[in-house]
Amino acid sequence: MVKDKKRWRLLRDLKKGKFCFLIGVDNWSIELQKSEFNSLYFLLLRINEQLLVIKDELMDEESITFELEQLPWYIHLEGKKKRMEFKVCF
Secondary structure: OEEEOOOEEEEEOHHHOOOOEEEEEOOEEEEEOHHHHHHHHHHHHHHHHHHHHHHOOOOOOOEEEEEEEEOOEEEEEEEEOOEEEEEEEO
């Protein structure tokens, strides 16, 4: 599996063994175990669901912040209706 966008990429190669997922952004990347990747994936789904619930109710100038933590991940999403900044910490 390869997802390649302008600034990021996602690779999955189960033949690599323990660290079979790679997430890359610009000149930075991280290799993850399957369990680490799955926990990040489900946390991202949760924050996306929360954003979708309220996004249509936000006014254009209104700011919003979401934070979710589930070890080993911390996700921070903030911005306005039309522009969000997203940070993930491991």
